Amino acid sequence: MASEQMARDDTDDAAVRPLDPIDRTILRLLQEDGRASIRSVAERVHVSRANAYARINRLIDDGIIRGFTARVDHERAGHGASAYITLKIVQNSWRTVREKLVTLPGVVHIALVSGDFDVLLLVHTVDNRSLRELVLTRLQAIEEVLSSRTLLVFEETDLVLGD
Numbered sequence: 088m089a090s091e092q093m094a095r096d097d098t099d100d101a102a103v104r105p106l107d108p109i110d111r112t113i114l115r116l117l118q119e120d121g122r123a124s125i126r127s128v129a130e131r132v133h134v135s136r137a138n139a140y141a142r143i144n145r146l147i148d149d150g151i152i153r154g155f156t157a158r159v160d161h162e163r164a165g166h167g168a169s170a171y172i173t174l175k176i177v178q179n180s181w182r183t184v185r186e187k188l189v190t191l192p193g194v195v196h197i198a199l200v201s202g203d204f205d206v207l208l209l210v211h212t213v214d215n216r217s218l219r220e221l222v223l224t225r226l227q228a229i230e231e232v233l234s235s236r237t238l239l240v241f242e243e244t245d246l247v248l249g250d
Contacts (some may be wrong), residue, residue: 103149109134113142114151121155158245164213166193168218170242172226173204180231181205187229193221204236 129139176226212218
């Protein structure tokens, strides 16, 4: 998935058709339940199954739907430590740093951001010892990383995006 995101980041954005209210409702329904059947989605948005199928495929083809995943309770899945990590990196080293970050264990989200730091990571590790290893050994070994700051996550709430 990370390589798919990298490829998408490095390509020009094609013109994407605007979303109508039915498309937005389909997106919300699939965010709530990615396993919803075409029939169920069609019934809830009041269109034919063929229309719902075509709309979902268009949303996939246009890159609006990037995939279907399970929402995981990381603690129950054996990853009891979560953290946001901010990085300051050498100017113009984003692509190099990103290539290194995607290989690190436990990294689930990487963002280039503006502000007091350059990169924001979300990581899930087995425990604090694994988190310490990731930060103090793996991240600090990346030459282009100038500094890091770790923010422990005490509790998480995943939200389904609305319109």
